[in-house]
Structure formats: structure tokens, C-alpha cells
Amino acid sequence: MLGNFTFHNPTKLHFGEDSLSKLSEELKNYDKKVMLCYGGGSIKRNGIYDQVMAELKKAGCEVVEIAGVMPNPTIEKVLEGAHMARQENVDFILGVGGGSTVDYCKAVAGSAWYDGDPWEYYFKNWQPMTCRWIPVGCVLTMAGTGSEMDSCSVISSHTENRKLFYNFRNPDFSILNPRFTFTVPKYQMVAGIYDIMSHILEQYLSGTDDNTSDYIAEGLMRSLIVSSRKANVNPEDYEARSNIMWTATWALNTLIDRAKATDWMVHMLGQAVAAYTDATHGHTLAAVSGAYYRLLISKSPDAVQKFKRLAMNVWGVSAEVKTDEQVAMEGLETMEQWMRELGLAMNITDCGAKPELIEGMADACPICQGGYYILNRDEVVQVLKDSL
Known part of the structure; x- marks a missing residue:
């Protein structure tokens, strides 16, 4: 094995059928205003939304929501979320969904307090993030991307026909209940x-x-x-x-x-x-x-x-x-x-x-x-x- 390297992974993982019960405990470590991000609404149909909201209530959180995060999240959707996060002055961003939702949360967390164009600054030119970061956590419903324990965020621009990535920061914690992945189509x-x-x-x-x-x-x-x-x-x-x-x-x-x-x-x-x-x-x-x-x-x-x-x-x-x-x-x-x-x-x-x-x-x-x-x-x- 050749070369020199550093290994550091700051994400805490809670894994298993009872892992969601850890969410309220984790959220008590942050201030109370949480932005909840999710996709097309399947989490409301399958009951995961209600379970998450119960944990948020137990932690005493004030919740603002942004729904409609698409499978290949767009920069326009990121800007919408960033505007909401800044306007609401949220303390924490919680993604509930698959890797696209987690990627989206990272992009919003790094863009909310950036005054320029995050697409140009981050994704096209890979400039360093120097603005305020909003902590991120996730409740994962699909296995695949690994976004629950890495810093990568993949975002699309339909106007430019580009799908690019940027490494922001890892989620602070991730909740992995394998039963939640049963809700995903084959x-x-x-x-x-x-x-x-x-x-x-x-x-x-x-x-x-x-x-x-x-x-x-x-x-x-x-x-x-x-x-x-x-x-x-x-x-x-x-x-x-x-x-x-x-x-x-x-x-x-x-x-x-x-x-x-x-x-x-x-x-x-x-x-x-x-x-x-x-x-x-x-x-x-x-x-x-x-x-x-x-x-x-x-x-x-x-x-x-x-x-x-x-x-x-x-x-x-x-x-x-x-x-x-x-x-x-x-x-x-x-x-x-x-x-x-x-x-x-x-x-x-x-x-x-x-x-x-x-x-x-x-x-x-x-x-x-x-x-x-x-x-x-x-x-x-x-x-x-x-x-x-």
C-alpha cells in the first residue's frame, strides 16, 4: 500500500429498525428551527413523514418544509431552498429520502449564506466554501449513493445540460433504517x-x-x-x-x-x-x-x-x-x-x-x-x- 493519506469521517450513523428513535436525541444538540426537505410526497403516503414529525415534536423543534426535491435535483431547486433557509434563518437541515435529497440538503446548506451564484462558484469552478454552513442530518429511505456519510453533492442544470458535483461537508448524523428502503420501487x-x-x-x-x-x-x-x-x-x-x-x-x-x-x-x-x-x-x-x-x-x-x-x-x-x-x-x-x-x-x-x-x-x-x-x-x- 503506497502513498500518504488522512482518513477522517465525522458522520455519526444510527443503523437498524429502531434507529429513528435516535433522531430526537440528536436534534437536541442543535437550535430548534429545522428545515425538513423531502421529495414528491411518498413519505407521507408510507408513514415515514408522520414518524419523523413525531421525533421533531419530541425534540421541541419548529419546522419549515420544502417538498418536491426531484431525483436529479436542479440548481433552481437549490436556490429555492437556499432562499427559504436564509429567510427563515434555519438552524438545521434534515433530509428525508434517498441520496438526491441528501445531496440537495448539502447544496442548500452551503448556498444559503453565499451571496453569489452557487452553480458557478461551487459546481463549475470548485471554489472553497467560506460562508456560514448550516448543519445537515438525514433519514435515509434508499440505499445507493452513499451520500449519508460523505460530502459530495450532485446537482443538475437543465439550461446547460450539465450534471456536476461539489464536495461540501458530511452530514452530522444519518439515520439508516433498512425497512424504510422497502418503500422504494424495484x-x-x-x-x-x-x-x-x-x-x-x-x-x-x-x-x-x-x-x-x-x-x-x-x-x-x-x-x-x-x-x-x-x-x-x-x-x-x-x-x-x-x-x-x-x-x-x-x-x-x-x-x-x-x-x-x-x-x-x-x-x-x-x-x-x-x-x-x-x-x-x-x-x-x-x-x-x-x-x-x-x-x-x-x-x-x-x-x-x-x-x-x-x-x-x-x-x-x-x-x-x-x-x-x-x-x-x-x-x-x-x-x-x-x-x-x-x-x-x-x-x-x-x-x-x-x-x-x-x-x-x-x-x-x-x-x-x-x-x-x-x-x-x-x-x-x-x-x-x-x-x-
Whole structure:
């Protein structure tokens, strides 16, 4: 394991069926005005809203609400929330929902007391946050993004056809009750599962040293595969859903990227597709993965060796009487069989993409430098075409 690094994660997690009971205890550590953020109202239909409000009442909180946070939250919605947070002078922001809602809360928390344009300042130019920060917590209802224990916030601009991210600050605490994830439709569940897998692979598929992080990543992937198959058959398998939820957190809380270059090109490609189609994140990642990974295997001997290791240690591929490239490709094909089994989108056409959008998507796709091979723009175009 090479290089120097610092590991620090300040988020407190409460996990399990009784975890929501910790919410009122946590909120007593903050002043009383809370902005409650959530999506389209499903939490009111499934009863989670009432449970959360009971905890807020127990903590003696004054609540202001902002609903309608969309799956790919827009900068316009962020500005709406930031205006409300500042006007109401809220002391705490609580997100109830999936990763998009948590991402949204972070963006609002860092933008409410910033006087300029947060889209230009944060997301396009990555300038340091120097304004007042409003503390954030979350009650998670979907497993996938890992936003409950990291600083990342992904926000979209429909006017610019861009989906960009910025690292603000971690939530102070997160409530993870696996039963709450039962409320998510199966299409969203499997999208979250592939988002988890992709997060792990983006970190795993880089570097050539003997890195402890890679061994942890392999264990997380094996756990995810087992639990995803159980949840796909029975979405209310508590043990499977709890393992998926916990794997999602550890996939992206910076533990397994220590001393790793990391890639993230699949995410850049998938987010470029979503910038034009507004398709579900995990499905756009699945749709571009095959073409990108085949390009890596064709271009980089180091990638061949890592995909061979992935095939053997995670997908159970035998290396007997096969070339390294054959083992690597068999592992990728085995992964794609698993993806089809789950019902993931296997091409960007299924995500709403059309051939005439490819050039614009390529313009919207940043080029990452940490993987085994650095794409040029023509290769980005080709990967997107091969993903149609």
C-alpha cells in the first residue's frame, strides 16, 4: 500500500429498525428551527413523514418544509431552498429520502449564506466554501449513493445540460433504517444496487500496488452480489436490504479510496447521459459500463490484470487454460449477466438517449485522470455510441 493519506469521517450513523428513535436525541444538540426537505410526497403516503414529525415534536423543534426535491435535483431547486433557509434563518437541515435529497440538503446548506451564484462558484469552478454552513442530518429511505456519510453533492442544470458535483461537508448524523428502503420501487432499488457496485469499481479499478483497500472492496462486492440476488427475489428480505444499505455506506465514505488514484469515468459518462435525459442515475451507469470497461481492457495491460483479479476473486471465474484477457472478459460478461438478472438498463437508448445527443453528451463529460487509460474526446464519443 503506497502513498500518504488522512482518513477522517465525522458522520455519526444510527443503523437498524429502531434507529429513528435516535433522531430526537440528536436534534437536541442543535437550535430548534429545522428545515425538513423531502421529495414528491411518498413519505407521507408510507408513514415515514408522520414518524419523523413525531421525533421533531419530541425534540421541541419548529419546522419549515420544502417538498418536491426531484431525483436529479436542479440548481433552481437549490436556490429555492437556499432562499427559504436564509429567510427563515434555519438552524438545521434534515433530509428525508434517498441520496438526491441528501445531496440537495448539502447544496442548500452551503448556498444559503453565499451571496453569489452557487452553480458557478461551487459546481463549475470548485471554489472553497467560506460562508456560514448550516448543519445537515438525514433519514435515509434508499440505499445507493452513499451520500449519508460523505460530502459530495450532485446537482443538475437543465439550461446547460450539465450534471456536476461539489464536495461540501458530511452530514452530522444519518439515520439508516433498512425497512424504510422497502418503500422504494424495484426499479429504483436495482438502480441503487448498481450505483453501489459502480462506486466500488471506480475506486478498485485503479493502481497496481498491493492495496488493503482492494481486499476490502472485493469483500463489499461479494456481499452486494449475494444480497442483491436475494432482494431481487424478495425486496422485503430485511437481512439482504440491511446488508445492501450498509455496503452502500462503506462503498463511498472514503475508506476504500485511501492511497488509490480512483477512476470515476463511468460516473462522468453516466452523468453526461443523465444531463440530457434526466434518467435514473444507477441505470445510466449500468448503460455505459460495458463499453467503457471493454475499452479499458483493450487499451491497458494493467487494466487486464485488475479485471482478471476481479473476475477470479469476485465473480468466481476460473483462470485455467485461459489467457489473462479471456479471464478478464469472462469476468465482465459474468457481471453483465448479473446486471441483466437485476433488470438494469444495458444501453443508453433504454435511458432515453438518441444518437443525435451523443456530441452534446461528450461535451458534458469531464475526462478523469485516475484510471488505467485516459480517454480523449473521440473515445468518449465512441464509448457513448457503443452504449446505444
